[in-house]
Amino acid sequence: MISLPLLEIDSLTVDYRTRRGNIRAVNNVSFTLEKGEMLGLVGESGSGKSTLGLSIIRLVPHPGVIVNGHIKIDGTDILNLSEEEMRAIRGKKVAFVFQDPMTSLSPVKKIGAHFVELIRTHEPDINKEEALKRAMATLNDVGILPERINDYPHQFSGGMRQRILIALAIALNPDLIIADEPTTALDVIVQAKTLDLLKSLRDTHGMALILITHDLSIVLERCNKILVMYAGDFVEYADSKELHRNPEHPYTRGLLRSIPNVELADQKLEAIPGSPPDLLNPPKGCHFWPRCSYANGKCRVEKPPITESNLGHFVRCFKENV
Amino acid sequence: MGLRSYIVARVLLMIPMIFLLLSIVFLIIRVMPGDPVLLHFERKASEEAMAELRHVLGLDKPLYVQYFEYLAGLLRGDLGRSMAPGHHSISQQIFSAFPATLELALFSTLISVGVGILLGVRASQSYNSLQDHSIRAFGIVVYAIPIFFLGMIFQLIFAINLHWLPANGRFPPFLAEPGGLILYLSKPAGGFAQVFMWSLPAGFVSWVICSVALKRKRVKFWLRGFLISLLVLLAGWIVYAYLAWHFMCLGVLHISTGLLTIDSLIEGSPLKFVESLRYLFLPSLTLGLVLSGVFIRLTRSNMLETLRLDFVTAAKARGLKETAVVYGYAFRNSFLPVLTMMGLQFAILLGGAILTEKTFSWPGLGSYLVDRITFRDYTAIQGAVILFGILVAIVNLMVDILYAYLDPRIRL
């Protein structure tokens, strides 16, 4: 019997129905995630990566609507679940770590209170002392002194708050953690420490991890698989080593080229020319053609389908001049 | 600016404002067209009668003398004398009418804030839905209803047609009004009793030591023992006082608030409590509903803003229940504006109370004022108006101070 993948996303499409028009934030994206796997979800702002992450826990903000597709967690399509059933999954089976540690914690609640509330919502039989003990153990795991359980969020630095958020995420031993830009709001040194923390926690607890970021460099070495998105489209998906060696989509190539290499002297920083499209009126055909140095007539008119070039390496590109 | 200096500055500012207010009221009553005494009698009385009244009330003195006497009297708490036969002290009349209005104001505020918050939160949760729009519409419509009209409609429906609730008054005539609690104090009857009497301050001192020691986490065993024995002595004193109450009485301590609902609870009479609530219900419902519109709008807009904030979404992402998220996280931040709005609404509340009291024959300051208008008792009208103004000024001051205390920006 083949084991079920932990997460199965099938033809997911998410729209934002604004007054000015319909924005297709996620366009027909599909992929799977196995238990314990680490996926890097990469894209610029507006690529739809955050929306994709939020749809997995069905918290896409108003006026977002999941218009099509299936999201299966352990075989169950969560789009069919009631709100109450979904609530049971959030925080316990799938945990989400938000981007901005400064605003993600309630300023009037002690850290301990955040944990106790979380634990007792999902496991109502546990009493307060027991919940606090578990909370302190979790804080210890992320490298924060357990005695600080009675402090308020504003008494911690940004990096420490991010670690508290991570602690809240692992507190109930979820099967999947989705971290949305967990390091963007932090400085470089703390960034690396936080990412290493995530990775080591994953190694010890064995959960799957989706790391959402715009920075390809931080997922290249840490993740098993990488999914690249652009303007709502699934653009490329492969094993991270394979992606690094054989990037097929011009966008991925551009991303790789723009990673500065400390060891090279006199390196010119290469950026991808142009800017992301206005999703109210995306370009016809392939969304990327205005910025693509390989684009030809076909790209401007027809949207390329997803093809599998190597085993497990998928890309959405005609690849004619590439 | 520290909190203390803010309070001082604010109180100092209040002095000229109150002074201005008092002078304005004085001007209105004395200087406006129409001699108060003349208007009082409506030219139906003789010259002697008018002169007599003027003399009794001190209105025949020159204007500047009257002004000083007026201010001096206010400092003493004397609001003058009524024009009605008997010339009773206005302060006394107002003092006896005040608790009724206070009770009405409190319960109405409870209803308006309660309804406002509940509806405002519901509206914000279902943004732009039919529920949201109808709640908003309700808030707007309800404020456009004249208070006495709504009161009369309620009277029609609930009292006259359904006979569920009384239409007028504050308390059923067949019951004695709740008097609160009456305690009899005893006189110490000898040496042993004196020891007991002293155990009270001794207990207090030991409590002080105890809390200081506990703060340093050094409560030793012998100290604990000492405290326990002192507590035993304290308990003994209470028992002794109770026994003395039954057998000896010399002094009487009367504990009552003037609020019939509270008083009936203190007295321990559930029947009186229920009855006072029955009479209180319709008036406070009327006043509360009309004023709830503001709170609905305020809560709704605050919640809409707060619900968009990250920590709310993060809380939802942890699988917390909707009510827990809404009330535990989002609402805490709406609390302060609601508090300040309660203070700001106080002035409108008082105005509305006047109309409500007249409609339901509720014996408070509002009824007093309206009665005095009918009797053209201008000095009493002046007194009541002054009191209203001072009440509002005090409440505004308290709200300002409370806000300064709770808002960390001003505190530091």
Next chain:
Amino acid sequence: MTIIGLVIVLSMIIMMVLGPWVSPYDPTKSNVSPPPNPSPPNADFPLGTNLLGQDMLSRVLCGGTIMLQVALLSVLFCFIIGVPVGLLASYAGGIIDKIFTLVMDSFYAFPGLVLAIAIAAMMGRGVVNMALSIAVVYVPSYYRIVRSQVLTIKELPYTEAARATGARGRTILLRYILPNVIPSIVVVATVNFADAILTAAGLTFVGLGVGIDIPDWGWDLTKGRELLPSGAWWVITFPGIMIVLLALGFTLIGEGLSELLNPRLEQ
């Protein structure tokens, strides 16, 4: 929303204007219906009659004029007093501004109805007196709005530029500040209108209204109160609904206008 408000208000004004012609009976004539009075709605008198035997329908149709007059006058008074004083005092700044603000704040803190009652009690009955007492209550609101606008605009670059070119204070006030202040004043005026109607009704209720000859919704409400215990609901319901509609109409206009002028942020 503004449109609904405008529709309501305009239709009521039309009703009031046409009232005297359209109403089936003379609203002040007693006993148009034979005793016993008051009688419930029936074929002859669709809204019933009151204690004096006067036809309710006619009274309802004609009863709004007093309120409208009072409200209109009070708004006018506020405009004439509040706006110029606000403009001049806040533009002048310094001690004048401080004194006026202190006075206005003292009035503002006062419970509105109480102040109106005090003034109306002293001045006696009549439309003008009622309007004046209401106006006194609302002038501080106009003053505040005007003042806050003036203070903001006074500091804006184009005002400074005008001053630099030697424009006189009066010109600046009239050409630059006044046009910007007008939208906010209009919004306050509509709210003022609605409140004035309700306050006028309140004043009538406590006995400080107009005389008994002229049909007035507020008066009907006050008098109708005595008939409640007998269950004569029609005497108060219809006049009351009218007051609600009128006040509501102005409130809606005000809400709609304020939303137009300060569009709310979309989510």
